[in-house]
Amino acid sequence: MGFLVAFAACAGTISAALAVYYWHLGNHNILLDTAAAYEFVVRHDIPRNEITCSCLIPLSNKGEQQGMINNVFCQPVYCGKIMDELTISSHLCLVEDEMKDEMRENSYWKSLILKRNDHFDTKLVVKIHNSSIDIASLVQELDHIQMLIYYQVVGRKGIQWRLAELSVPLVDDVMVIN
Amino acid sequence: MAVEAIPVKTKLVTPDDDLLEIIDTYASPQLREGDILVVAETVVAISQGRMIRPENIKPGKWALFISQFISQNGSLSSPFALQAVMNEEGTLRTVLAFMISSLSRVFLRRQGDFYRLAGKQAALVDDITGTTPPFDKYIILGPENPEKVVADIKKRFRVEAAIIDANDLGSSEVLAATKGVNIDLMLRIFKQNPAGNADQQTPLVIVRK
Numbered sequence: 001m002g003f004l005v006a007f008a009a010c011a012g013t014i015s016a017a018l019a020v021y022y023w024h025l026g027n028h029n030i031l032l033d034t035a036a037a038y039e040f041v042v043r044h045d046i047p048r049n050e051i052t053c054s055c056l057i058p059l060s061n062k063g064e065q066q067g068m069i070n071n072v073f074c075q076p077v078y079c080g081k082i083m084d085e086l087t088i089s090s091h092l093c094l095v096e097d098e099m100k101d102e103m104r105e106n107s108y109w110k111s112l113i114l115k116r117n118d119h120f121d122t123k124l125v126v127k128i129h130n131s132s133i134d135i136a137s138l139v140q141e142l143d144h145i146q147m148l149i150y151y152q153v154v155g156r157k158g159i160q161w162r163l164a165e166l167s168v169p170l171v172d173d174v175m176v177i178n
Numbered sequence: 179m180a181v182e183a184i185p186v187k188t189k190l191v192t193p194d195d196d197l198l199e200i201i202d203t204y205a206s207p208q209l210r211e212g213d214i215l216v217v218a219e220t221v222v223a224i225s226q227g228r229m230i231r232p233e234n235i236k237p238g239k240w241a242l243f244i245s246q247f248i249s250q251n252g253s254l255s256s257p258f259a260l261q262a263v264m265n266e267e268g269t270l271r272t273v274l275a276f277m278i279s280s281l282s283r284v285f286l287r288r289q290g291d292f293y294r295l296a297g298k299q300a301a302l303v304d305d306i307t308g309t310t311p312p313f314d315k316y317i318i319l320g321p322e323n324p325e326k327v328v329a330d331i332k333k334r335f336r337v338e339a340a341i342i343d344a345n346d347l348g349s350s351e352v353l354a355a356t357k358g359v360n361i362d363l364m365l366r367i368f369k370q371n372p373a374g375n376a377d378q379q380t381p382l383v384i385v386r387k
Contacts, residue, residue, distance in 0.1 A: 025246055066250050068307055070232070070315055111307040111314040115250070154232055154306060156245055156255060 026064025028155045030114055033058045034166040044135050051128040053168045059122050061114035067155035072109040077146035087129040095121040126168050144169045181387055183367050185380035193227035198334055205382045209337055214385040219343040219353055220309055221381035222321040229316040232258035240269055244276045253305035259317050267297035324354035332356045344368040
């Protein structure tokens, strides 16, 4: 009987210690903070009938653990019938990759580790091309486009898909090429 | 004695490639008698299709539990990579390795026993982000039967051969080598990782004396 009590006490202590350890370990907290997006740039290329919009979005890990972003996909929200006339392409990349001239225009996201307290800037680029409507008429009807960014986070406690949403202006601070 | 390490650029090696054909195309024209041909461990594994996406692995309770105790710098801190190793080496072996290494760490202050006891795959596995694109999305396991790979290279190209796991952090390990390879010399040369670990795409290195 004494042995059983001692065994139960040991098992209980070890379980409690492990539970405390696990709770203390925490998780990553990776966030693509679209609410803090900045440096919005809109460029109208009239001869090519193309609008290019870009902005910087902070990406950080404020959790206790490291995590990885393995995949990223961007997608525009349907904005009415006018969208049928448009070709929209978008990609997200790391600003430091762009500085190293390693930015991939083809939407490939290179898997990234975010250690605890890491902070990166990412750049979202959206290109809108239309063949039938001129840019002035287009922006009159559509002054911004809503983008959804899905990012896959892999950490010690599993895989999660997260969603970030961002409204990208098509008219503000316009740089025009004639 | 001066030793030269010549990195050989190749195309992107994929599971559809035959490693011997890759060597034949890219390294063979440069090979001379007395050379040693060194192949990067990851490329051997990729050519053997030893890769798996984390989405296709379901970590079990033991993988979820043990991975919490492994340093975040190691690939096995990911329950997905650890489960991939368990699938190769066996759950029982991994659990025993974890228990014994925990005790030896606490009572003998020894480090690294888990990797020594859990089997070769524990030390060789690369978690996602550990390899150049497009394989950065995959967990890459260690190669299968590396001894046969080096023997096949020697038979076909008539040079000594080795498979090395090297990284930019200054540590390297010879996985397999033919009899004429001086292991200490290889470790000295590959301490500087002449093949590179980033986007260099030079998985073959010719060592010439």
